[in-house]
Amino acid sequence: MATLSIATAEVFHPLLEPARYKAAHGGRGSGKSHFFGELLIEDSLREPGLLSVCIREVQKSLKQSSKRLIENKLAHLGLGEADGFKVFNEVIQTPGDGVITFQGMQDHTAESIKSLEGFKRAWIEEAQTMSSLSLKLLRPTIRAPGSEIWASWNPRRKVDPVDMMFRGSEKPTGAVVVEANWSDNPWFTPELEQERLDCLRQTPEDYGHIWNGEYAGVASGAYFAKHMAEAKAQGRIGIVAPDPLMTYRAYWDIGGTGARADACAIWIVQFVGTEVRVLGYYEAVGQPLATHVGWLREKKYEKAQMVLPHDGNTNDKVFNVSYRSALTEAGFDVRVIPNMGAGAANNRIEAVRRLFPSIRFNEATTEGGRDALGWYHEKKDDARGIGLGPEHDWSSHGADAFGLMAIDYPSQVSPGWGKAITSPRMATA
Secondary structure (H helix, E strand, O other), X not given: OOOOOOOOOHHHHHHOOOOOEEEEEOOOOOOHHHHHHXXXXXXXXXXXXXXXXXXXXXXXXXXXXXXXXXXXXXXXXXXXXXXXXXXXXXXXEEHHHEEEEEEEHHHOOOOHHHHHOOOOEXXXXXXXXXXXXXXXXXXXXXOOOOOEEEXXXXXXXXXXXXXXXXXXXXXXXXXXXXXXXXXHOOOOOHHHHHHHHHHXXXXXXXXXXXXXXXXXXXXXXXXXXXXXXXXXXXXXXXXXXXXXXXXXXXXXXXXXXXXXXXXXXXXXXXXEOOEEEEEXXXXXXXXXXXXXXXXXXXXXXXXXXXXXOHHHHOEOOOOOOEHHHHHHHOXXXXXXXXXXXXXXXXXXXXXXXHHHHHEEEEHXXXXXHXXXXXXXXXXXXXXXXXXXEEOXXXXXXXXXXXXXXXXXXXXXXXXXXXXXXXXXXXXXX
């Protein structure tokens, strides 16, 4: 029987005791994968015959698995065939005819997942990519006495299934969850330190997510990544108070009702001098107009001017009533911005970029909207290497409503200026 001596960073000590669920989230360089790789070897040595599986949502080849990491750990710890460990092409044999195997959850069905019923360790790598269905299939399958489910990941979005499972209001019974970042790693290398500092200097908008384990504030190719980072660095995201003497404006992107409806998004803003105070954000999917009106009344925005995109004049196919007429009937002051025609999306993006230095966000009430702005990005055709315009996803509704505000701003602050700033021909005349 081999005796191991494995140095363990203090942040991972809570995960050394038996627990049904063990989870570690955080940024790059924290040593999460190294810890779980070593723990898997330790448990395999301690319990001969242990069956373990390393899981990813998608695993097209073993190059995408942790197999190489575990092989390197075995070599570093001086463990080999004499100790019961033998490396094969697809699996690693462990003492007592145990095994460590590597699988992708997307390869499993409700029937095939039963092949893992006798396994006592399941390590989910890159757990931020795991789907709800995969978690639902895996959890009851790993059910042998003393079995454990482990997860390690760099958080991406608050609504990712693994974050909702381990960082939501109701964690699973028996879950031990730690946050580990580069600063918790006593063996953080000089090479990684240089990479960290370069990231902080060159792409500060990515730094919090990559190194500090924060939720991703930007997507690759995000239109407003730099602007959001500057707003944060300059203290323009914080406590922003409304001016009781100034007009409230509610800028909409109209959704719809039904199972496949888009989101309805609303930004609440005030124009105070040249400053744009962003006071609130609302979003709902598949809800009737009454729900949106209810939120406006609850937040005391009855006197806010409703500013709708051009489809605010379009009658609903079922109820034969437009948003404009319905909101007017409900007692709101309503305006509709005319259709901008071809190039409208790009015009909105450029208008937001120009306006950003004047924008301040009330942090507590705009989080969802700021997430949308940070994620709103270009759709790419990788085969041809070209952009295809804005990606229509969860972020586009909040971004479109914000763009409507930026288009409308010049004419409201200085009537007559709006056409010049939103029309390329007039702006260059």
